[in-house]
Amino acid sequence: MHNLRNLDIEDLRALCRKEKEPSYRAAQIADWLYRKDARDFSDLKNLPAGFLDKLRSNFSVSSLAPAKDLRSKDGSRKFLFKTNDGHFLETVFIPSRSRGTVCLSTQLGCKMKCVFCASGKGPFIRNLSVAELLDQLSLARRSAGKPVTNVVFMGMGEPLDNVHNLFKAIRIIHAPWGYNLGSRRITVSTFGFTPGLRQFVKEKNIPPVRLSLSLHSPDPVKREKLMPAARHFSLDDIFPLLRKYHELGKREITLEYLTIAGVNDSDSDAEGVARIARFLKAKVNLIPFNAVEKCKYHPPSVDEMEKFSRGLETRGVRTTIRRSAGSDIHAACGQLRLKG
Ligand code: SF4
Numbered sequence: 001m002h003n004l005r006n007l008d009i010e011d012l013r014a015l016c017r018k019e020k021e022p023s024y025r026a027a028q029i030a031d032w033l034y035r036k037d038a039r040d041f042s043d044l045k046n047l048p049a050g051f052l053d054k055l056r057s058n059f060s061v062s063s064l065a066p067a068k069d070l071r072s073k074d075g076s077r078k079f080l081f082k083t084n085d086g087h088f089l090e091t092v093f094i095p096s097r098s099r100g101t102v103c104l105s106t107q108l109g110c111k112m113k114c115v116f117c118a119s120g121k122g123p124f125i126r127n128l129s130v131a132e133l134l135d136q137l138s139l140a141r142r143s144a145g146k147p148v149t150n151v152v153f154m155g156m157g158e159p160l161d162n163v164h165n166l167f168k169a170i171r172i173i174h175a176p177w178g179y180n181l182g183s184r185r186i187t188v189s190t191f192g193f194t195p196g197l198r199q200f201v202k203e204k205n206i207p208p209v210r211l212s213l214s215l216h217s218p219d220p221v222k223r224e225k226l227m228p229a230a231r232h233f234s235l236d237d238i239f240p241l242l243r244k245y246h247e248l249g250k251r252e253i254t255l256e257y258l259t260i261a262g263v264n265d266s267d268s269d270a271e272g273v274a275r276i277a278r279f280l281k282a283k284v285n286l287i288p289f290n291a292v293e294k295c296k297y298h299p300p301s302v303d304e305m306e307k308f309s310r311g312l313e314t315r316g317v318r319t320t321i322r323r324s325a326g327s328d329i330h331a332a333c334g335q336l337r338l339k340g
Pocket of ligand 1: 110111112113114117118119120155156157158191
């Protein structure tokens with residue numbers, strides 16, 4: 001059965017025309033779905049009963065059901081959701097004084113199989129639908145009982161390996177009739193999947209959202225050890241696309257750098273990262289590695305993180321050490337998986 005959250009305002013208007021309903025009904029449905037986080041047809045209060053019956057027989061409203069809700073000491077929440085076909089995915093809500101950030105998964109599993117990441121350890125099952133992308137946001141907002149101010153596509157999966165659904169979800173998240181979030185508050189994080197990155201850079205119908213590349217090593221050989229699928233997607237192809245996105249007047253690029261003790265945190269690594277960041281006019285987010293089952297790597301100490309950060313800053317690169325939210329509930333970067 002189709003899910004209503006797969007529809008944008010144009011699709012909803014077309015549906016209303018087909019059912020001989022006035023077009024303002026489309027805005028009413030969008031309001032219930034995207035602003036009021038409706039879970040069921042009984043939540044759609046101001047629609048005529050006959051129209052509701054037709055919708056009920058052709059569509060569903062929810063594509064995910066809450067299965068588990070874990071709370072971290074730092075206030076982060078990790079939600080395990082069950083899809084209508086019986087799979088599980090994870091979504092993280094990270095509150096701070098001025099923000100509520102939701103980290104969305106884009107696929108069930110991930111084909112990229114990065115060695116430090118729990119998401120890549122299981123099988124790849126399928127892409128998430130637009131409804132499943134948006135339902136994570138609605139359910140996280142309802143469950144957390146707090147506004148969502150920022151959305152990052154940084155959970156399980158490679159977002160640019162699911163571009164069709166990603167683009168539509170971004171449009172709905174940004175639209176005034178949708179979740180109404182500014183483009184600066186939406187971030188897509190890619191492993192460097194060049195086929196999807198090419199489409200992303202040339203796509204005219206999405207707002208200029210933030211883009212970040214998971215770099216993790218400036219050295220292609222070392223990077224391929226950490227991210228085996230990277231051997232198919234050369235940094236020499238990725239960098240011009242990132243430059244182009246930046247130059248098209250879109251947004252500053254961010255380089256995400258998972259810092260692993262003794263693996264990618266030497267001074268020569270800092271030199272390599274700084275060279276790339278200057279070329280891309282990018283800033284760098286350093287993320288301490290989080291322990292993952294059956295993974296031989298270790299997190300750096302606070303001193304090691306700071307030393308690496310100084311190594312970048314003295315080379316003229318704007319650098320932030322990101323606090324790793326939710327590591328005690330396995331909700332931090334690289335810790336999301338198909339089961340709770
Ligand atoms: S780090 Fe990202 S791209 Fe790599 S396996 Fe995990 S989810 Fe996939």
